[in-house]
Amino acid sequence: MKLLLAGFGFIGKNFIRAVNEKITLLKSVDRDFKVVGVATSQGVLYSSRGLDVDKLSRLEKASQYGEEFEFGGSVKEFLEEGAADIIVVATPTNIETGEPGLTYIRTALKNGVDVVTADKGPLVLEFWELTRLAERNGRYLMYEATVAAALPIFSLYRECLQADRIIRISGILNGTTNYILSKMFFEGTSFELSLKEAQERGYAEKDPSYDVDGIDAACKVVILGNSIMGKNWKFEDVKRIGIRKITPEAVELAKKSGYAIKLVGVVDDKPEVSPRMVPLRHPLCVHGNLNAVHFETDLAGEITVIGYGAGRETVSAVLNDVISILRDRTRNV
Amino acid sequence: MTLSLPDRPGQLLKALEPIAKNGGNIISIVHDRNKVSGEYALVSLIADFPSKESFRETRRELEGIGISVVKSEEVVAKEDLTVIVIGRFNLDKIVGRGLRIIDVELSNPSSEKPCMKLHVEVPKEDVKGFYNLLHELAEKEKALIITPV
Numbered sequence: 001m002k003l004l005l006a007g008f009g010f011i012g013k014n015f016i017r018a019v020n021e022k023i024t025l026l027k028s029v030d031r032d033f034k035v036v037g038v039a040t041s042q043g044v045l046y047s048s049r050g051l052d053v054d055k056l057s058r059l060e061k062a063s064q065y066g067e068e069f070e071f072g073g074s075v076k077e078f079l080e081e082g083a084a085d086i087i088v089v090a091t092p093t094n095i096e097t098g099e100p101g102l103t104y105i106r107t108a109l110k111n112g113v114d115v116v117t118a119d120k121g122p123l124v125l126e127f128w129e130l131t132r133l134a135e136r137n138g139r140y141l142m143y144e145a146t147v148a149a150a151l152p153i154f155s156l157y158r159e160c161l162q163a164d165r166i167i168r169i170s171g172i173l174n175g176t177t178n179y180i181l182s183k184m185f186f187e188g189t190s191f192e193l194s195l196k197e198a199q200e201r202g203y204a205e206k207d208p209s210y211d212v213d214g215i216d217a218a219c220k221v222v223i224l225g226n227s228i229m230g231k232n233w234k235f236e237d238v239k240r241i242g243i244r245k246i247t248p249e250a251v252e253l254a255k256k257s258g259y260a261i262k263l264v265g266v267v268d269d270k271p272e273v274s275p276r277m278v279p280l281r282h283p284l285c286v287h288g289n290l291n292a293v294h295f296e297t298d299l300a301g302e303i304t305v306i307g308y309g310a311g312r313e314t315v316s317a318v319l320n321d322v323i324s325i326l327r328d329r330t331r332n333v
Numbered sequence: 334m335t336l337s338l339p340d341r342p343g344q345l346l347k348a349l350e351p352i353a354k355n356g357g358n359i360i361s362i363v364h365d366r367n368k369v370s371g372e373y374a375l376v377s378l379i380a381d382f383p384s385k386e387s388f389r390e391t392r393r394e395l396e397g398i399g400i401s402v403v404k405s406e407e408v409v410a411k412e413d414l415t416v417i418v419i420g421r422f423n424l425d426k427i428v429g430r431g432l433r434i435i436d437v438e439l440s441n442p443s444s445e446k447p448c449m450k451l452h453v454e455v456p457k458e459d460v461k462g463f464y465n466l467l468h469e470l471a472e473k474e475k476a477l478i479i480t481p482v
Contacts, residue, residue: 245419245420247448250440253449256450266482274479276479276480277479
């Protein structure tokens, strides 16, 4: 199968590095597997014979690859011309327009191309439209990396909880806020100081509102609710309170009573993201930039998955989705 | 509760029907044949009801079918809750609503962002209502309520 990567930022580059490291595995699943293209905001790098992923994995910009890079090239045209069988969407998240990922996913599905996305914007805005489009066209739309990155959430639900009814999902869905609150918990520092340190370490953006106001976590609540609970939620449906008002005194009072304050996303009848008191012995009580997702189901009872919800670990989920598609598409060939 | 049943076959079954209908879960039942007084036998039972109202409705229905409740006692299941409030919050507004304040701890009370830990005992069936009330009051006073997961 021919793979096209859209986006050559942090996730895109690390994805190519992981493909390079795991090329033997990928070829063992599909001996014709090759990366044929990389699309960036500047243009498209394309070779029908397949790109040299070892060379690509050492580049900072796709345009440095050589003459195969076409400035101003359009992903849409490549998808419409059947240049790829699978697209990995690693574009920056935009929850207002979903672009450019939304157009890439729509075009891919309409043109018989399977989709793996790490960009959550298109799913937050148009989950059901895209899901139905994939179904109508017999294509895969996979998005494990969009919620809690490397943690197996959707594959756990899809493969291991097929008979279970999910009653409730709650989770620490944002590593940046968890880092800030953990710092306040262990060192008694203020929110402002903890945020500053998170920014210095590269865990938080200069404009931290996406994380600290619970926007990122609310996006994940929407995707979880729609995908696992069959809801039809939009971003505005999630009640959202961020962590800006949390004081060191509140953290200390909670701690003395055996709790840590965490930003928790709750997926049940009332979707919500808000600071909550998590008992210190509760499986959701993870610290640092870890994520945790806690399922309550009718048969299995309680299941918690813990791991890294951001960073280069994200590519584990992307690559797993790609391999699942490769296995299925090559099964009967 | 202790019921006085006519000492005839089938009376115990008749008495259990309103209990089951109102969601009562019988924990223990003692039908003491040695305590037959005249034509009546005493039955003592302990049951869990989903709410005070369902217990009272059961009593009404028992009496409606001619079974007298000789003695009854309600023990309300309670839950211990701890919440944190950041911002100004008037405790008076939650007093006298069926809850018992066990402990209040204040931190930085004179600052712009005072913080309070509130430890209360609430009847189990009122927990949801208590949280709703807290959130409603907090919204009015622009305070932040942090509840346990």
